[in-house]
Amino acid sequence: MTEPLLSVRDLQKHYPIKKGWLNRQVGAARAVDGISFDIQEGETLGIVGESGCGKSTAATSIVRLEEPTAGEVIFNGSGRGGASRNADGTHPNDVTRFDRRELKRFRRDVQMIFQDPSSSFDPRMPIGDTVAEMLIVHGMNDKHRRRAIVEDLLERVGLSGSDYDRYPHEFSGGQKQRIALARALVLNPSLIVADEPVSALDVSVKAEILGLIRDLQAEFDLSLLFISHDMSVIREICDRVAVMYLGEIVEIGDTETVFADPQHPYTEALLSAIPVPDPRSRTEQIELTGTVPSPTNPPSGCRFHTRCHRVIQPDGTDIDQESWRGLLNLRDSIAADEVDIEQIRELAQASEPEVTVETQIRSEFGIASLADSVLDSAVTEAIEQLAADRQAVAAETLAEVVWTPCEKREPPETTHSDGHVSRCLLYEHDQPETVAADD
Amino acid sequence: MTESIPTDSAQAEDSTEPLLTVEGLRTKFATDAGSLVAVDGVDFTVEKGETVCIVGESGSGKTVATESITGLIDQPPGMIEGKIRFNGHSLTSMTESELRSVRGNEITHIFQNPQEAMNHCYTVGWQIVEAIKIHDEDVTDAEAKARAVDMLDRVGIDNASSRFTDYPHEFSGGQKQRIMIAMALVTDPDLLIADEPTTALDVTVQGQILQLLNDLQDEFEMGILLVTHDLGVVAQIADRIVVMYAGKVMERGSVFDIFDTPSHPYTQQLLDCLPGRGSAVGGIPGKLPDPTNHPDGCRFAPRCAHAVDACKTGSQPEEITIEGDHSVSCVYYTAGYDRSVVEPPSSESTGKKTEVEYSDD
Amino acid sequence: MATERPDRFDQIDWDEIAGSTGRELSVNLKLMLLTGTPVVLLGLYDHFVVGAREATFERLGEDLGLASQFEAIGLTFDPSSLDILFVFTLFLFLWFVLLPLYQNPRMTRYYWKEFKRNRPAVVSLLWLGLIFIGGVIGPFFISMPEQNLIAAYQPPVFGSVDQVHVSQCMGSIENGRCHGTWEYPLGTNRGGEDVFAAVVHGMTVTMQIAFITTTIVAAIGITFGTVSAYAGGWADEIMMRFTDIILSFPTLLFFLLILYIYGAGLGMFILVFAAFGWGGTARYVRSKALSVSEEEFVKATRISGAGTYRIVRRHIVPNTASSVITQLTLIIPGFLLAEAQLAYLGIGDTAVPTWGQLISSGRNAIDFAPWIVLVPGTVLFFTILAFNFLGDALLDALNPKAESEAGGE
C-alpha cells in the first residue's frame, strides 16, 4: 500500500469548560474524541453525522484552524512523502507540530470550503480581491499577474473574468460557492476540506456544485475531505465514508460497502433517513428516541446506547425491542430526574377519562405492559416510588433490573472486510477469521 | 369565530368545493427597479385531507404564493390579485382582522426556521397554552394544559409532561420543529401551510418530521400545502404536485404523474438533480430570469434545451391536459408539435412502474 | 516553465515566489503621510517656536526668509492649534473615507443607492454639507464678528424691532420700528456682532468639534476595541474593566473641576470630552470584532496563511468600520449639545464664537430680539437632528446584504 496523503491518528479536540471567578476548568466538551483515518491521493473521504457530532470540529482541527488537543495529523503531500519518524517517535510531517513557517507552507497544500456561502466572503471586498489575497499572502506581488490568474480561475469555476470586481452581495448562493472553490483552488492545494459545501443550497444548485467539484477534482488530481450530514450527497461524491457519532468514528469503509451492508445501527438509521425520490417506496425510517447525550459527559460503553434502536438486551431478557428502548428511556429519564411527577399527576387527572399516573407515564414511554413480569413489576414499583417523591429510590429500583451490555463495555473495532471497520457489540462476532493480507 | 366571517351562503354548503381554491393569483411588489411580479397568475386547489406540494427553486415565487393566501404579505409594497376561496369564504374580500382569525385558527403556518418562529422568553408549554386560549376562549387552564401536553406527546416529544415547562433553547432543532407543528395543530386547523419545514434540519430528522406530518394529517384530516425545493421530500409526502418556475405553473399532476411521466422539460431536469435518480451532478445550467423583467414566451425558454422560436414569443404556453389532472405548460403539447420530443423516455417510466399499486393508508 | 510566466494557478512556481511577504504601503497611507506630515510639523512649530502673540504664518515667512512672498499670496493669518488639528483630521477624512469611496466605485454606488432611499437622510447630508463648506471656507470670506455697540440689536432683514431697543437703527425706521438691512442679514446681538457672521464662524467650531472629537474617539476606541478582542484572556478582561471606568467617569464634573482650577478653552473641552468619550466605541468595536472574527470569511483568510495583522487590518477593521461610523455619527450630537449647554451657562470658551455663545448672548433679550437665540438655536437643532438621521441611514446603507434572490423567498 502506498503512503496515504493524509493520515489522522487518534485526533482529539476538547473544549475546556470553565466556571467561576478564577476560570477553573471543571470539565471538557469532547467534540472530537480520538478519531483515526487515512486519505489516499486523489481520494474523497466523507465524514457524515448529525449536527453536533464533531465532524466540523474534526475538519478545523485537521487544518489547524483550531489547535487539536492531542493526536497526530500527518500530511505527506507536496513532496513531503517518504519521511520516516524521528528518533523520539514524532513524525516530521505532523501538522500539529508544524512551526510558523511550515504551517504557512502547509496552507498552500490544504484549503477549505465552508458551509455558509453568505458569510464566507468579506462583504466589503470585491470577490476577485478576496481570491487574489491568497496569492498576496504567499508573496506574489505582481498585481497584473494576480489578476490574470484569478480571472482565469474564475472562468474555470464557471464564472466570468469580469466578475472580478463585483461584490459578494451581487452573487447567488451557488455562485458564491463557485467563488469559494476558486479561492480554495488558487494556491493549487493537494487536499481540500469541504465542510458542508452544498447543504445550504437548493437541490438543483446543489447538483451543479457537486458536478463542478467532481470535475475539478479529476482535472487537478485533488483529494477531498467532504463533511456532510446528508448521506445522499456522500453517496454521490465520496469513495469512502466515515460515520461519526459524538466525537467518535463508529463505522468507516468504502461508500458502496457501507451503503450496501452497514455494520452499525447508527449507520442504518442514517441510511434509512435518505429520502427516496420515489413515491412508491415511502419507507418507514428508523426513528431514534431517547436522550441525545452531551459531549461533556458521554455515556459509558457504547456512546450510542442512549438512542440505539437495537440496543442489546441482557441474557435472560427477551421483550420486544421497542418496549426495551422505552424502558431504557424511562430508566434514564428517572435517573436524570427529568420526570416531573407533579405535571404528570395534574395531567392524568385532567385527561378524559381520568387515568392513573402509572398509565400516563407508561403511555408516554411506550411501555404499556411488558412481557417480562420482573421488569413490569419493577416499572410499577419505580413509578410508585416516584409518586411518593423518592426519585433516587425509583432510579435505583429500575437500574437494578434494567441494564444493557452496551453500556458496560466499549465496543471494540471490528474489521468486516478490507477497510470496512465498525464499532458495535452486535457486529462484534462477525469478524472474519483472517483478513486477506493483500499488499 | 365563524359568525364574524361573511358567509357566501350559496356556496358555503356546496360540499364539492375544494377546501382551498386559488385562481389567477398574482402577487407583485413595488421596488426601486420597477414592479416585481413574484407570482404571475397561478391556480391550484387543496382538498380536505390532501397534501399538495408546490415545488420550485428559490425565486420561483412559491413562498410568496402561499403567503399571499393568508395575506402574510405586507401590502404595500406587495399587491395581491386573484380569487382565493377557503371553506366557502372568499379570503380576498376579508378585512385584516377577519383574516387574522382565519390565519391563527383554520389555516396555520409552519416555517423553515423554528428558531425564529418561537418566543424565547416563554416556556414552550405556555406558548402552546396561549395558542389554545386564543382559539378557544372558554377553555379552562387545566384543560388547555392537558391538551398542550397531549399535543406535544403526539408530535413525538418524549416525556412531554415534564418538558412542558422547558424553554425553547432546551430543545434541539428537530424537536423545535415538532413543537412548532404542535402549536400549529392545537387549534385543529383545516389547512396547514408548511414552508420548507425540513430544510433547516438534519437529514435524519427531516424524514421523521415528514412522517409526523403524514401521520397527523391522517389523524386530523386537514389539508396540507407544502412548499419545498426538494423533490425528494415531495415524493415522501405529496398527493399532488404543482411545479412552479419564475412565478408560473409549469406542470401539475398527481405525485405519480410527476415522478413517472414528468412531461415538462423543467420538471425532468429538476428530477434529474435528485440523488438516487438521474445523474445528480450537473444541475440546471443558467439561472432564474430577473423577476422585474420576465422573458417573453415560456419562462423557462432561456434554460430549456428543447426551446424553439415559438417558445420565445407571446406569453407562457397554455396548460394542456395530458391525462386526468396531469397538465403541462409547454408548446410541444399544443397542436402542430411533436410531443415525443419532450416526453420522458417511455422505457424508464414503464420500468419504474410496478404491479403493486401503492396504497396510501 | 517556458518563456512567459504562466498565469494559471496550477502552474505557478511557488518556490520562486515564496518567502517575500507582500506588505507595501497603500496609496492612502502614502498620501496621508505626504499631506499630514507638514501639518504636524506646522503644529509643532506653532506650539514650540511661535510666540503667543505672533501670527504663525507671518513668523514662518520670516523664518524662511519668504515673508514678502507669503504676504503676496495672503498667507499671514494665524491658525490656532485647533485649526491645525482640524486640517489634520480633514486630511484623514479625505484619504481614509472619501478616497476609498472613489477607489471602490461599485461599492460606493451601492451605498448611495441604499442611502438614497432615506429621504430625510439625504436632506440631512445636504444640510451637513452646507455647514461643512460654510465652516471650512466661510471664515476666509466673512471676517470674525466684531463688537460694535452702536449697531446693537439690529433686526434681521424683513424683520423689525421697537425703536427703543436699538441705539442707532441702521435700516429705515417706520412707525417707530427699526427695520433690518442687508448689512446685517440676520441681525445683531447686544454687542452689535453680526449674527450671520457669528453663525458662519460657529459652523467652523461645530465642524472642528465634530471632526476632532470623532477622530480621537475613533482612534482610541478602535485600537482599544480590536486589541482587546484579539488579545483575549486577562488583557481583554483588564482593558474592558478600564473601559467600564471610562464609561462611568463623570466627565462633566471633571471638566468643571479643570475649568475652575486652570481655566479651560475649547481645546481643553474637546480633549477632555474625547478622552473620556471613547468607552462606548471601544466596547462596540470589541463586540463587533469578536462577531466578525467568527465569520467564515475570516476563517478562510486565516487558512490562507495570513497573519493576524493582515486579518485585522484588511478584514476586521473595515467590517467594523461601517457600524463604528454610524456610532460615531450618533455621538457627535452629544458633544455639540454639551458644548452649547456649557456656553449657555456662561462657562464656555468666550474667545470662540460658538452657537452656544450666541444663544447665551441673546437669552436676556429674548422678548424683543428673539432672532439672537432663534437663528443659532434653529441651526443647532437641525444640525443635531441631521447627525441623528445620518447615523440611522448609514446603519442601513453600510451593511450590504445579499439582494433577496428574486421575489422575497
Ligand code: SF4
Ligand atoms: S453497541 Fe449496542 S448500543 Fe452500541 S450500537 Fe451496537 S447495539 Fe447499539
Ligand code: SF4
Ligand atoms: S415551451 Fe419551449 S422553452 Fe418552454 S419548456 Fe417547452 S420547449 Fe422548453
